[in-house]
Amino acid sequence: MSEKRFRLRELGLKVGKLNIGKLNSITDVPGVKVGHYTIIEGEGALIPGKGPVRTGVTVIIPHQGNIFKEKIVASSFVMNGYGKAIGLPQIQELGSIESVIALTGTLNIPLVADALIDYHLEENPDIGIKTSTINVVVGECNDGYLNDMQGRHVRKEHVIEAIKNASSNVEEGAVGAGTGMVSFGYKAGIGTSSRKIVVEGEEYILGVLVLSNFGRKKDLTILGQKFHHEHETDESESKEKGSIMVVVATNTPLNSRQLQRIAKRAPLGITRTGSFVSWGSGDIIISFTTANKLLHDRKDHKFETEITNETSKLFNFLLKATVEATEEAILNSLLKANTMKGRDDKKIEAISIEKIKKILVS
């Protein structure tokens, strides 16, 4: 019988001092929606290519229009590039994203990318015929501890389903791309958090969604406190190999250089949970704003755009918000995940809410 799960703030705990958005979610950024498709099938011994399956896909939809026709300004930062995310070179060159952003298990990347192409072709039948091709963006972590990775069980219909499912209510924990993920020795996966910044009477939102799959038990740090006594764990020092994908969204008017500065702050939130970003880690951050959409069919040779003053308080708040929301999203990914049994009967326990309360809630 599994313990009821809670988000960090439902336990009366929080990261930092900044205010949160209404849902404390990346979907607090107006227009952003998140969808999951979760695949849990079979149990027992691994039969490569057949199962058991503990995987899925998560999509972040940056706005509700035609994303190919109205691209979003974006950037990325590779903290540690032992990762297979696709789409990054064009994000860096053009400073924009023109597709749904998908997250999944490592070996699923190609089929998920192909499904995203299908999805956008449907909406834009001129792609590759009368207009340019499309750069789809997919990130990944390795769910092979619990899942039959070789099977690449996420198929086109699952991706389309995830897109259809997308809403403002982000389920967290072992869902979607997070289904098979593990962090700090506990079940983890998807987590999200947001920060609200009010400057000169205007309200801005920055939201973070993580796919969390990193960290050794002995390093787990919650709100500055080590979660385990040294003697409670017996891992070898070299074991940390996991990864994390971080997606940062905001509605603040930013250019791609500013968005990269924001992306570079996410690792500061990651490390506050205890990781030193090991050699075998794929820590990749994608950041975007919904504020200055770039029209695919724009014909004029120049145009007006709005931009944040980097020397203003607002920009500094955005950097801080990224650190805080990343840390909190990771903690939510742990707190909301249920115990799961996967291939070869390997079992990853959920982190104990009781223990968190005991240690951290006074």
Next chain:
Amino acid sequence: MSEKRFRLRELGLKVGKLNIGKLNSITDVPGVKVGHYTIIEGEGALIPGKGPVRTGVTVIIPHQGNIFKEKIVASSFVMNGYGKAIGLPQIQELGSIESVIALTGTLNIPLVADALIDYHLEENPDIGIKTSTINVVVGECNDGYLNDMQGRHVRKEHVIEAIKNASSNVEEGAVGAGTGMVSFGYKAGIGTSSRKIVVEGEEYILGVLVLSNFGRKKDLTILGQKFHHEHETDESESKEKGSIMVVVATNTPLNSRQLQRIAKRAPLGITRTGSFVSWGSGDIIISFTTANKLLHDRKDHKFETEITNETSKLFNFLLKATVEATEEAILNSLLKANTMKGRDDKKIEAISIEKIKKILVS
């Protein structure tokens, strides 16, 4: 009836002064093999997803062992990142490549990547189960002018076939990934060239293979000479949008930083054919050496490796060889390609060998 095609040197022409390898091909680098699979099906009006098909896949096999278990030291350089190549972040982070390198049409990338996963899983059934996952590398250009891109007609069996076909004899022109490509208004595609450098009695090879799909007719420059009089062409200035993928291979002992310096010279060869690398160009270079293979299962904590002295004549020669071989490979991709008719009866002529002779061969 199509004109007989010749490589540049078969016309008595050449780029630069450095010596070439035996085959004047990337496969002069010992162990490197190249394979193509070409798909030409249907004709007439485009039926999106159905055809006509003018596409394919080209694979560069860096050595004849198990590439996942014996990785090659590598780097990359993005000259202009309007491109969808996958695998680059890990190449940069780890300085290595662990898969066959494939080239194809843009929208084929995911399915070709998935096929490469299949291929390497077959050889390495422990991937994703007992050992890490695999970073596959695929580059692309847009073959949509002649081809039904939306159909993504390159499938797993074609990739496997291309790998099986791989040999030292590199077919050039409108084959494999080059099937539907166009450069400077002429049919182009795959081209290759190499340079041989002898230093202190030791012989080194640097070879280049290009997938060439860029340039406006009016800019074409062969060995320093404009190929057209101004009045012969009527393109608008803004038209250049094509791309090029360049793969540079060598057997010189280099580290990844040195290989990136080499990769950065390829655009100098590209521009000598007349391109200014337009905004819509995906000009991406991948470079590798077969000299210092990295063992996947290495257990020692340090090891000896050989490295080129960057201040030596050898390193400078490698830079120069890259420029020369890139320029010559592009010219070969044009000279060897036959006229092709594609979707909607669009026809791209082969460049005239007669005209080249007339202008350049005295």
Next chain:
Amino acid sequence: MSEKRFRLRELGLKVGKLNIGKLNSITDVPGVKVGHYTIIEGEGALIPGKGPVRTGVTVIIPHQGNIFKEKIVASSFVMNGYGKAIGLPQIQELGSIESVIALTGTLNIPLVADALIDYHLEENPDIGIKTSTINVVVGECNDGYLNDMQGRHVRKEHVIEAIKNASSNVEEGAVGAGTGMVSFGYKAGIGTSSRKIVVEGEEYILGVLVLSNFGRKKDLTILGQKFHHEHETDESESKEKGSIMVVVATNTPLNSRQLQRIAKRAPLGITRTGSFVSWGSGDIIISFTTANKLLHDRKDHKFETEITNETSKLFNFLLKATVEATEEAILNSLLKANTMKGRDDKKIEAISIEKIKKILVS
């Protein structure tokens, strides 16, 4: 008796098809001014630290206001980083320049930088007291073949004098920072060129200034033609070690990412003169626009700015203009430089105008 010198267009020759600005100079960009201070003292044997002196400083003044208070949007690209230019990290982070840009001989960099600090402190006495410090930008090439580099003979008063001297009329050849420079075995130094682009009735200027100090005699290529027969030169292959600094200015509204794309095209112009950018080369490009000045004392948290549509003809023209103007600026730096005798009676001849006419002017 030295031969009269001419710019490329004075010989009836030109690079490319784009139109030029009024002066065919970086100073065609409204507000941009250039000043030199040239130091030629002593002759005969080198006495390290004493002379002979063949050096100087060149300043590019981006606009006629207070540059620290009205920063310019900027970027840079390091084609080959065997160079000592200072100020680059902050240009990349903030996408802006806040000082006069100076060029000089390599070892002079620190004293020239210190002089720029003096200059800007004078105008902005609050720097380092009530407001932030200043990031000064200085580039260099090595003038040690002719000059007593160790003496670091450029002093504060020379830099201030160069700034006072600045005007729209850019002297070219062996002046200012170019005094001791050598390219392709000939005397070289400062050169400039510009391109004018008219789009939708609006006129934009892109101008380039080079400090040219690279290339082997045997590689010199003028408008696509080799300048020497093979047998005329006897250099060893490994000799190329020189450098080039390129400054690209425009009045087009661009952000720093777009300016970096522009900076990346300058090497394409460099290579068309025959260089392969050797291992020992410091090829560094700085690009800026005068269009979207950033106010140091801006207090609002966001603001409107204008930006070029990258998919428009205008942006493509800017890329092409960079390639063309860089090539032409280098040729001007050669054509305008007079023969010079330097330390240890070493003499570098001016390139023969007669020979250029003979070869290239029909």
Next chain:
Amino acid sequence: MSEKRFRLRELGLKVGKLNIGKLNSITDVPGVKVGHYTIIEGEGALIPGKGPVRTGVTVIIPHQGNIFKEKIVASSFVMNGYGKAIGLPQIQELGSIESVIALTGTLNIPLVADALIDYHLEENPDIGIKTSTINVVVGECNDGYLNDMQGRHVRKEHVIEAIKNASSNVEEGAVGAGTGMVSFGYKAGIGTSSRKIVVEGEEYILGVLVLSNFGRKKDLTILGQKFHHEHETDESESKEKGSIMVVVATNTPLNSRQLQRIAKRAPLGITRTGSFVSWGSGDIIISFTTANKLLHDRKDHKFETEITNETSKLFNFLLKATVEATEEAILNSLLKANTMKGRDDKKIEAISIEKIKKILVS
């Protein structure tokens, strides 16, 4: 009467579990020495250019040979490039450092760089005459809160003196470059720490030295615990503007790519003290190894070198060591610094050792 100062471990506290070197200092890396020159002159109202002076210079000497002739393999990482460090482009291109590394106050950079040129010319009279020039490396933080920055009071003789003073015993706190620095509202400056790693019977050292000048009082976090209650501080959120320079040294055989991976971990240690790396921060990391010195006069075209296996435990330990030693070095920079009064009678208190004991030592 100032409170006696202690290093973190003298209070019975420590960061992480890894062992430390003999001195817990960057100088535990064999051959590395550190020297300071401290300038404290005048008091009272600021007279720009005259004083009061609270500044200095710190030098890190990578080994005891001729550094220009025996270069060290190196890299750097710019976490936030609002900084003026010089020498970085060549470090990245060539993967090496060939000079003493100096740290100082921001505006002192040029004169300190010029002094380093003097120092190395003395030892290498062929520089700029018979051999190439030299790339000197200087980093900085802004000491203008306490110091007359405009005066640029660090002169050549001070730099030479610091080099002469260099030893294994690193004085910490308000000395050398750290003289005028402030972190988290407390006096700070120079701090150091090291980690010792034993693998297969071989011992490796990684040491860190920081010049610490960043952070707001309210954010200070010591070993995971906030140092202040919210109500104790009243700073505005936007105030954080400081910087930090981090130098990481090791004797492990690494190439420059591996050293950059190490450099990228230092910000993880920085953030654990409470910083989010604000927009106005110059956070720059330089990393080097003493293991694979590169001979300036090397004539062979290739050579053997040793390299760490990145998939080994050793490499992971180095990453972790960087995070731990950076955090501890920052804490030492605070704990060892004495209260200082500077320009305009501004006073920065030393952090209270008593309070640290009370909060952290049980």
